[in-house]
Amino acid sequence: MNFPSKLIEDAVNEISRLPGIGKKTALRLALHLLKQKESVSESLSQAILKMRTEVKYCAVCHNISDAEICGICASNKRDRSIICVVEEIPDVLAIENTAQYNGLYHVLGGVISPMHGVGPDELKIASLMKRIEEADAGVKEVILALPATMEGDTTSFYVTRLLSARGVKVSTIARGIPIGGELEYTDEVTLGRSILTRVNYSAE
Amino acid sequence: MNFPSKLIEDAVNEISRLPGIGKKTALRLALHLLKQKESVSESLSQAILKMRTEVKYCAVCHNISDAEICGICASNKRDRSIICVVEEIPDVLAIENTAQYNGLYHVLGGVISPMHGVGPDELKIASLMKRIEEADAGVKEVILALPATMEGDTTSFYVTRLLSARGVKVSTIARGIPIGGELEYTDEVTLGRSILTRVNYSAE
Structure with missing residues (x-):
């Protein structure tokens, strides 16, 4: 031009x-x-x-922040016994926008991907372990909210093994048919998994 | 958010x-x-x-420029007897990129649109007329390269009337089927016009 x-x-x-x-x-x-x-x-x-x-990055959860410690980590209104582990900063925003979660976060900064040369040491996994060991009141549960890809699953598996060894309860966000989604147009992997991991209605 | x-x-x-x-x-x-x-x-x-x-606007053609007079108006390699009238600045870039035109330009800054309160006085039409009257060597031809819309056609008609009264030859860019376009998928107005304004092969 x-x-x-x-x-x-x-x-x-x-x-x-x-x-x-x-x-x-x-x-x-x-x-x-x-x-x-x-x-x-x-x-x-x-x-x-x-x-x-x-702009700064929170020294605790590695989210973006205006101060040394971000607003979520510094808040006394959040449940400090739950940590939600996410891949990147936009994931924190996405979960915050649901208004369904009141715990803390931990931004890994990526997922394990040998193809791209990303191993556990490139991620903020050590910092997560340190955080759990040093937590005053103890961490009851870690929720893994990582992408439903091979890399995401590998990372989830790796983190779960480390946390289970420390006796921390680990959970992962539910995979299944999106709200408003039609069965007919859902891919078979998701549909199959949603049947295997079905939720018991009668017990609730 | x-x-x-x-x-x-x-x-x-x-x-x-x-x-x-x-x-x-x-x-x-x-x-x-x-x-x-x-x-x-x-x-x-x-x-x-x-x-x-x-950034400045050329005092002659109203195109964007780094100096008082833009590179095209200042160049001695351009044919100063032809002026191509366009609606907006990107149109100049588009025509320049074809490398098929070596004359000067005139940017109107819009087209006549009574719906949006744009009359001839809001456009650089008076400046075009002044330019033609004051041209040293005279302007032989004005090419109208305005959009093929009702507003564009109105503007073309208005400018043509003014220029014809001054004895300047006026032409407009060809409308027709785009290169690579299929007859089957061309709208009937364009196709009809391309038959009416057909080009004589044998005489060429």
Whole structure:
């Protein structure tokens, strides 16, 4: 693409380095910003720079945070005896948005994947073990909320073995047919598993 | 959405003000930037701010430019006797990328649209007329490359009337079946027009 202005070209090149944004979209965004007031571009660029330079990671759970310890770990309204283990930061947001969980989190920063050279030492697993050993009131349960992939299952298996050796109860989030899902269109692995792990209605 | 960090929230809010980018995409982009080196966010925000504050519009053709007069208008390699009239800045880029045109441009900044309160006075039509009157060597032809919509056609009609009164030759880009397009799937208006405005092979 030939750009009529070096300034536009630089901006388009920078914007198109973002994932999922090509040159055409980047140009559209740049031209949109040109049409807006200068303050729009100012606050956008300041917010990005401020976020990148000032954001911290919680020393306990490794979630993003504005302080040394994140709001969830510091809160006295959360149940400190349950820890939910997730792969990445967006998973914490997703679970928080359900408003169904009131415990703490632990962000592993990935899952075990020999294909990509990610072993247990690259993840925050040691930090999870340390956290459980040092917890004042003790940790009653660890919920594994890892992806339902081979890598996720491997990680779940690895973490479960370590935790079981320490006598901590381990659970995993339920796999099955999504709410609103039709049996007919559900893949057979999920459907088969949902039958095997069926929930007893009469006992409830 | 509940954000674990005010800094992230601010950045997500700013990014999601861009057209076509929602909160989820904005969060994905923000987390991507957090994973990259600080220099990536730095150069991105600087490029955006620099573009917005320093970019100029060409005093002749109203295209974006780094100087008072844009590279195309200032070039002595372009044919100054032809002006191509377009709606917006991306149209100039699109035509430049074809490498089939060597004349000058004129960006109207929109098309006549009574529905949206855009009349001829809101567009750079007067500036086009002034340009044609003041051209040293004279303008032989004006090519209208406006969108094939009702508004585009209205604008073409309006500009054609003004130019014809001044004795300037006016042409418009060809409408027809796109290269590689199948007759079967072309809409009947385009197909009908392509028959009416057929091109004589034998005379060529």
